[in-house]
Amino acid sequence: MALASVLRAELAEFSPNFPKNFPKNFPKNFPEDFPDDSEGIPEILRDPPGPPRVLAAPPWGFEAEPEGPGLQILHGTTTLAFKTPHGVTVAVDSRATAGSYIASQSVRKVLPIGGRMLGTMAGGAADCAFWQRLVARQCRVQELRNKEPVSVAAASKLLANLVYQYKGLGLSLGTMLCGWDKRGPGLYYVDSEGQRVAGAAFAVGSGSSYAYGVLDRGLAAAARSEEAACELARRAIAQAAHRDAYSGGCVRVMHVGPEGWREVSHHDIAELQDKYLEA
Amino acid sequence: MLSTAGCGLSRPEAGYGLEAPVQHHRFSPYTFNGGTVLAIAGEDFCIVASDTRLSEGYSIHSRDSPKCYKLTERTVIGCTGFHGDCLTLTKIIEARLKMYKHSNNKTMTTGAIAAMLSTILYSRRFFPYYVYNIIGGLDEEGKGAVYSFDPVGSYERDNFKAGGSASAMLQPLLDNQIGFKNMQNVEHVPLTLEKALQLVKDVFISAAERDVYTGDALKICIVTKDGIKEQTIQLRKD
Numbered sequence: 001m002a003l004a005s006v007l008r009a010e011l012a013e014f015s016p017n018f019p020k021n022f023p024k025n026f027p028k029n030f031p032e033d034f035p036d037d038s039e040g041i042p043e044i045l046r047d048p049p050g051p052p053r054v055l056a057a058p059p060w061g062f063e064a065e066p067e068g069p070g071l072q073i074l075h076g077t078t079t080l081a082f083k084t085p086h087g088v089t090v091a092v093d094s095r096a097t098a099g100s101y102i103a104s105q106s107v108r109k110v111l112p113i114g115g116r117m118l119g120t121m122a123g124g125a126a127d128c129a130f131w132q133r134l135v136a137r138q139c140r141v142q143e144l145r146n147k148e149p150v151s152v153a154a155a156s157k158l159l160a161n162l163v164y165q166y167k168g169l170g171l172s173l174g175t176m177l178c179g180w181d182k183r184g185p186g187l188y189y190v191d192s193e194g195q196r197v198a199g200a201a202f203a204v205g206s207g208s209s210y211a212y213g214v215l216d217r218g219l220a221a222a223a224r225s226e227e228a229a230c231e232l233a234r235r236a237i238a239q240a241a242h243r244d245a246y247s248g249g250c251v252r253v254m255h256v257g258p259e260g261w262r263e264v265s266h267h268d269i270a271e272l273q274d275k276y277l278e279a
Numbered sequence: 280m281l282s283t284a285g286c287g288l289s290r291p292e293a294g295y296g297l298e299a300p301v302q303h304h305r306f307s308p309y310t311f312n313g314g315t316v317l318a319i320a321g322e323d324f325c326i327v328a329s330d331t332r333l334s335e336g337y338s339i340h341s342r343d344s345p346k347c348y349k350l351t352e353r354t355v356i357g358c359t360g361f362h363g364d365c366l367t368l369t370k371i372i373e374a375r376l377k378m379y380k381h382s383n384n385k386t387m388t389t390g391a392i393a394a395m396l397s398t399i400l401y402s403r404r405f406f407p408y409y410v411y412n413i414i415g416g417l418d419e420e421g422k423g424a425v426y427s428f429d430p431v432g433s434y435e436r437d438n439f440k441a442g443g444s445a446s447a448m449l450q451p452l453l454d455n456q457i458g459f460k461n462m463q464n465v466e467h468v469p470l471t472l473e474k475a476l477q478l479v480k481d482v483f484i485s486a487a488e489r490d491v492y493t494g495d496a497l498k499i500c501i502v503t504k505d506g507i508k509e510q511t512i513q514l515r516k517d
Binding site for chain 2: 098124126170
């Protein structure tokens with residue numbers, strides 16, 4: 001019986017009414033009527049006095065970052081995207097770190113949302129993968145209902161509104177939604193703080209400052225051709241990987257055009273650095 | 280088990296005027312039970328190996344607690360971290376496998392189990408299962424598949440992966456021997472089952488030398504199209 005109720009709880013989150021009916025007894029005027037049922041609880045397990053620091057805290061206290069000894073979740077790093085007249089060029093690295101350990105050098109940080117849109121991953125790997133997959137599902141449903149491909153603005157708004165409900169609980173998501181819709185190339189930056197902003201070029205992640213240095217310098221020239229744009233993107237990620245310890249692995253360059261998205265190239269950063277450092 | 284993670288709050292005793300700070304021992308729902316898991320995918324086989332030591336702090340609770348759990352005829356999962364969460368997680372996975380079998384009249388494939396595990400782990404995003412999982416098995420084409428996870432469900436398909444307390448020691452060695460990283464002028468020969476088994480044994484013997492939480496015995500599950508075979512090899516017990 002206990003396991004069945006656990007399983008139902010697991011599955012409840014994927015019902016169509018989620019998160020409308022989650023949680024059921026959530027107080028309306030937080031934090032004044034936050035239940036204080038600490039009378040029967042031993043001293044050692046009670047919350048510290050004062051208003052709770054975070055929404056929906058379990059009785060033993062709550063940490064935004066999981067606090068188990070050595071419990072480390074994967075984080076992703078440098079990603080960039082910019083608009084050109086031909087579409088949107090996207091480039092990402094492929095390193096995932098857990099603390100200071102490099103957990104993987106081959107992570108796919110570009111997540112397809114349908115055939116015409118891409119989402120990038122920076123921040124918590126599981127957060128980005130999960131929420132973008134959920135948005136991809138909602139976009140597909142919307143496409144079926146409206147018989148029209150969903151716009152980048154709509155998809156980014158769906159994602160932004162989804163994660164805003166969890167603001168303050170410790171989600172870490174910095175993603176760019178890149179696509180081509182009836183208004184032409186579309187690029188939005190969405191993050192777990194609730195920001196959603198349209199723009200012509202973004203770099204996101206721990207290595208973003210280094211990527212911006214290279215990117216901003218070559219944007220005007222990159223508008224000439226798709227080749228030039230991809231080369232600029234590749235160079236910017238290689239520079240970020242060179243200077244940022246948490247970026248590296250390989251560079252994946254993708255392009256989203258009117259006919260959909262495609263992978264342009266995939267290079268190991270070690271080889272690229274030999275090429276660029278000589279020049 | 281109560282863990283003594285003191286949060287350093289000081290509460291001067293009212294009425295006595297004592298200023299000595301009192302360490303508040305806050306209850307932690309997690310503990311670390313150690314253990315290492317390794318999975319290697321070959322052309323038509325997959326190996327999932329784990330040590331069998333269960334520890335906590337300076338004590339060893341058991342020398343015979345393997346961390347590989349058989350899920351289907353084609354899939355094995357290795358779980359290390361907090362043993363309580365490992366047990367609950369494997370129970371939940373087994374229940375979900377049965378539910379799938381009853382509704383879809385077929386066994387879950389390795390890739391499907393991996394995708395399902397990702398959502399199970401993410402459903403506890405704000406109070407995670409403190410488990411590092413590695414799934415090893417055969418995919419629909421009969422090739423070896425290894426999927427590695429982080430505690431909240433981020434996952435990726437690899438050719439080989441080490442997880443758990445000695446993972447940082449084992450992974451670089453595997454990158455070199457199986458991935459041929461940082462080697463020059465070496466022919467990339469595909470991995471045979473015999474070579475992979477020998478590598479697994481050598482690698483765990485080395486891990487047992489240098490990691491206190493790894494040792495006692497090594498259990499290897501070999502997944503091929505003919506089913507799952509198991510082997511046990513003794514390791515250092517100190």
